[in-house]
Amino acid sequence: MSDAAIAVRPVRAAPRGGGLTGLLLVFLPVGLLAWLILYPILRAVIRTLVVQTGTGPALSLETYRFFFTDxxxxxxxxxxxxxxxxxxxxxxxxxxxxxxxxxxxxxxxxxxxxxxxxxxxxxxxxxxxxxxxxxxxxxxxxxxxxxxxxxxxxxxxxxxxxxxxxxxxxxxxxxxxxxxxxxxxxxxxxxxxxxxxxxxxxxxxxxxxxxxxxxxxxxxxxxxxxxxxxxxxxxxxxxxxxxxxxxxxxxxxxxxxxxxxxxxxxxxxxxxxxxxxxxxxxxxxxxxxxxxxx
Missing domain, CATH: 1.10.3720.10 (MetI-like)
Incomplete structure (x- = not known):
């Protein structure tokens, strides 16, 4: 094959499914991270900031105020x-x-x-x-x-x-x-x-x-x-x-x-x-x- 033929040979594009495959591979560890670490952290923060009152949930910094004054x-x-x-x-x-x-x-x-x-x-x-x-x-x-x-x-x-x-x-x-x-x-x-x-x-x-x-x-x-x-x-x-x-x-x-x-x-x-x-x-x-x- 001549050098000219090699030069004009089209380059094959990468498969379009590569991005989706990469996302699927990353989804499992990221999902486990969100489920086992991020979700409990967010739930804990909400539990310390939200209290139930007679009129419903309300924002409260009572426990943090107590900690930093005790x-x-x-x-x-x-x-x-x-x-x-x-x-x-x-x-x-x-x-x-x-x-x-x-x-x-x-x-x-x-x-x-x-x-x-x-x-x-x-x-x-x-x-x-x-x-x-x-x-x-x-x-x-x-x-x-x-x-x-x-x-x-x-x-x-x-x-x-x-x-x-x-x-x-x-x-x-x-x-x-x-x-x-x-x-x-x-x-x-x-x-x-x-x-x-x-x-x-x-x-x-x-x-x-x-x-x-x-x-x-x-x-x-x-x-x-x-x-x-x-x-x-x-x-x-x-x-x-x-x-x-x-x-x-x-x-x-x-x-x-x-x-x-x-x-x-x-x-x-x-x-x-x-x-x-x-x-x-x-x-x-x-x-x-x-x-x-x-």
């Missing part, structure tokens, strides 16, 4: 924010050096370090809480060792705000390390070696070469950390204080002990709004980074 509710919210922020900082401080070592180490010890870092992933939260109580609780293993050595006992973090912090940091180490190692995979070995050959010290190498290239990974880590810790229940319920308490146990006690479902749903909506605000900031930042990379 000292106990605000104390629980601030404790949750404090624990979340502290855990995020501690996780980065602990996991970033581990991830850097796993990314650039070439020895066999790296496999052992990776196994130890991922070990908490396979320990259920209830078992972790029990282990921390038996280790750091009153008359636990640490107290017994100090007593045998003739040393004074330490203040137990059990049933204090430090208890959930220790448990949540230990529980979130595996996922944080994995995400940081994945982000460090984008760091070029050539750039690191070139900076070393130019005389860059480790701190300068971290600040000017590594951190700028893992900004998205750090943002992902912070997002998942905030969403995971802010909504945590088991560890704060078992290890944390009874007053003030984090939002997860607070919602459970309001629903079961106080028997006030509407107020418990209000607390859940406020918690979701805070997490959604941080999630929106994360999505916006990722979108900006993608636009900048084009």
């Amino acid at each position: 000292g106990y509710s605000l104390a629980n919210l601030w404790l949750t924010l404090w624990v979340t922020a502290l855990c995020a900082v501690l996780l980065l401080a602990v996991c970033l050096p581990i991830a850097l070592y796993l990314r650039f180490a070439k020895s066999r010890i790296a496999a052992l370090v990776q196994g130890l870092a991922l070990f908490p992933m396979f320990v259920p939260s209830v078992i972790l809480a029990y282990a921390l109580i038996r280790t750091l609780g009153p008359n636990g293993a640490v107290d017994l060792v100090l007593n045998a050595a003739g040393l004074p006992k330490i203040a137990s973090p059990y049933l204090t705000p430090a208890g959930p912090v220790i448990g949540l940091v230990w529980d979130n180490i595996p996922l944080t390390v994995l995400m940081l190692v994945a982000g460090l995979g984008n760091v070029s070995d050539n750039a690191v070696e070139a900076a070393r050959d130019a005389g860059a010290r480790p701190f300068a190498l971290l600040r000017h070469i590594i951190l700028p290239q893992i900004g998205n990974a750090l943002l992902v880590v912070l997002s998942f950390t905030v969403l995971s810790i802010f909504s945590a229940f088991t560890l704060p319920y078992v290890l944390g204080p009874a007053s003030p308490e984090m939002m997860g146990p607070f919602m459970q006690r309001t629903f079961t002990d106080v028997q006030d479902p509407r107020m418990a749903i209000t607390q859940a909506v406020i918690t979701f709004a805070i997490c959604a605000g941080f999630g929106a900031f994360y999505v916006r930042s990722i979108a900006r980074n993608r636009e900048a990379s084009r």
Whole structure:
């Protein structure tokens, strides 16, 4: 066949049913998302805002007004924010050096370090809480060792705000390390070696070469950390204080002990709004980074 014949051969148009097929493929996950997540959220918000009166349904902000004027509710919210922020900082401080070592180490010890870092992933939260109580609780293993050595006992973090912090940091180490190692995979070995050959010290190498290239990974880590810790229940319920308490146990006690479902749903909506605000900031930042990379 001549080149002219090839040049004038008409190009077949894409099948018209492709768009419909794509919509059908997307419909199932989008429908499940709307049914299992969006619909319950909308229903919960409506239940906190609409009350039944003698003349019919009416708009009311009574539960939100009570939450933001009640000292106990605000104390629980601030404790949750404090624990979340502290855990995020501690996780980065602990996991970033581990991830850097796993990314650039070439020895066999790296496999052992990776196994130890991922070990908490396979320990259920209830078992972790029990282990921390038996280790750091009153008359636990640490107290017994100090007593045998003739040393004074330490203040137990059990049933204090430090208890959930220790448990949540230990529980979130595996996922944080994995995400940081994945982000460090984008760091070029050539750039690191070139900076070393130019005389860059480790701190300068971290600040000017590594951190700028893992900004998205750090943002992902912070997002998942905030969403995971802010909504945590088991560890704060078992290890944390009874007053003030984090939002997860607070919602459970309001629903079961106080028997006030509407107020418990209000607390859940406020918690979701805070997490959604941080999630929106994360999505916006990722979108900006993608636009900048084009």
